[in-house]
Amino acid sequence: MSTSENEAVSTPRQPALERFSDGLQHAIQAVIGARSKPPRLFRSLLNGTLLGHPLHPAITDIPVGAWVLAAIFDIIWLIAPAFSAWAAQGAFVTVIVGLIGAVLAAVTGLADWSDTYGGERRVGLYHAGLNVLAVVLYLVSFLLRLPEGARENVAAAILGFLGLIAVLAAAYFGGDLVFVKGTNINHTAWEAGNEEYEAVMPLDEVAENKLYRVMVGGVPVVLLRQGLQLYAISATCSHAGGPLDEGTLTGDVVECPWHGSRFCMRDGRVLTGPATVAAPRYDVRVRNEQIEIKRRES
Missing domain, CATH: 2.102.10.10 (Rieske [2Fe-2S] iron-sulphur domain)
Structure with a gap:
């Protein structure tokens, strides 16, 4: 057996998840211009550089808040459907707001994730996957509400509850990224320096x-x-x-x-x-x- 054949046999194959992550990161970096010449304004906009604060965590409040409200409206309607047509309408509107916010959160989140590696990259992928699941569930929930003119639908409400569980699980992994992995924190925050020359x-x-x-x-x-x-x-x-x-x-x-x-x-x-x-x-x-x-x- 030749040396090159020995190397081919001994070199471990990269796990499928890692290969997928590599390809997805390269694609995202190409789209946002991560490797283009400065000033790379589109990338800076998605990262929040122009605001002086990461943009993704600020936007995530929109879908999470909207979908929590949707769940509350759905519960009100399920308890007293005859007297809470307004709750059905509220759930319909907040589901839509959440879907719009989720798209914006996904774009900014993927831009941030494209710079991660190792353990934080895997956790970020779990975070994104659960959010995708939540979006799919809420999208179906939204479509089920449409034929009845934004009136309540039991199946739509159940899908909304499942979507909320998925997005809260995703938020757990998002917190792990920041508070455990240290992703996107200010790495100079604890530098004391010297007060004297x-x-x-x-x-x-x-x-x-x-x-x-x-x-x-x-x-x-x-x-x-x-x-x-x-x-x-x-x-x-x-x-x-x-x-x-x-x-x-x-x-x-x-x-x-x-x-x-x-x-x-x-x-x-x-x-x-x-x-x-x-x-x-x-x-x-x-x-x-x-x-x-x-x-x-x-």
């Missing part, structure tokens, strides 16, 4: 337009010199913790090597998603030919 390196060792990684109060900071100006921001990408000092520098903008988030070195502003939170900024001064840095007060 700390010498990091001699000025004459710092070349222009080159990124340097230094430590300030135990926190990694990326340093840049341009002419007489010195800039410093956190070296940790707020999106997923990527090392900005290993990123690409264009003018005074650094691009994270992991997912392409772009930050302005002058003030830490995030210019391109998937990051939504600005990088902490550090004050820089030169004293006795030594560069000194401290964390800027918020």
